[in-house]
Amino acid sequence: MKRDTSISWQHRNPNTLDLNGLQVAIVGGTGGIGRSFAQDLARQGANVTVVGQTFKDQSIRNIRFMTADLSSMAEAKRVAAELPAETLDLVIMTTGIMAGPKRQVIAEGVERDLAISYLSRYVILKAIAHRLGVARAEPRMKPRVFVMGFPGSGQKANVEDLNSERGYGRMKAHMNTVAGNEALVLDAARRYPQIDVFGLNPGFVKTGIRENLFGTNRLLLSIIEGLTSFMTVKPEVYSERMVPLLVSPDLEGRSGAMFNNKAQAILPSPAIANVSMTGSIIAATETLLGKI
């Protein structure tokens, strides 16, 4: 992966940050990476709303839970309407699954991975972008949105078949979500100048994200997890590296930047950074949403 070193980023100790009063929403903050972010940010004083299905952090005073099944776009719209967008400083989007061996479709007719890992984020961001942070008393930075995916990896979307209706493969379907999230960042950076939007590529983090990949074949899953374990880090380790970046003043006005799992800036995928390709992915997304 090529690196853009133009952003001078100094690592800081996440435990010495003063995040008192910072208002954060983590869509996908109930598990894995999002949960570690929520715990670290809350520990440093931020007020965090986590959106997801299963809440496990009742014991942490400044984490509040909003339940939602984000395989439904109606639910995504409800979440967008109910989030306190006007007072938020930071939105982090980590909701995700991986497509399974057989195409799964949600009630609204969308392939399940695309719906949860990409489309729900698109729907939420589009609905809240203009309200984000507008009612904050003393803003310490422009409102920020971080979109987690696999940016910079060169993956392309099949814009003719974003919903995998004509042909299905689990990796092909998942790559539509990867490319979609990268396009979401690049498009939002141009479309919403009043906020800063960034992409995050976590590399390989030890979470349950791959559980659906092989269906009921748990043996294959554990073999793959075992073989790749040398490449994976714990979500707590990744979060500790990234939390200082999320609130760094260095990011001000750098909307559209993407970061790897060491909090270093990376270049976007050339195929997606091309304005017409970003536009094609967004157009295909709008067409799909128009059918729901």
Ligand SMILES: NC(=O)c1ccc[n+]([C@@H]2O[C@H](COP(=O)([O-])OP(=O)(O)OC[C@H]3O[C@@H](n4cnc5c(N)ncnc54)[C@H](OP(=O)(O)O)[C@@H]3O)[C@@H](O)[C@H]2O)c1
């Ligand atoms: N882990 C990696 O190696 C890796 C690598 C590259 C990219 N990523 C990306 O990083 C992001 C976070 O992944 P992760 O590894 O932290 O995954 P994870 O541990 O499986 O967590 C996924 C999160 O998404 C939520 N979620 C899943 N289905 C949902 C639904 N139907 N409705 C609402 N929430 C739902 C989960 O909430 P509940 O548990 O409450 O359902 C959980 O909070 C994803 O976008 C993933 O693609 C991860």
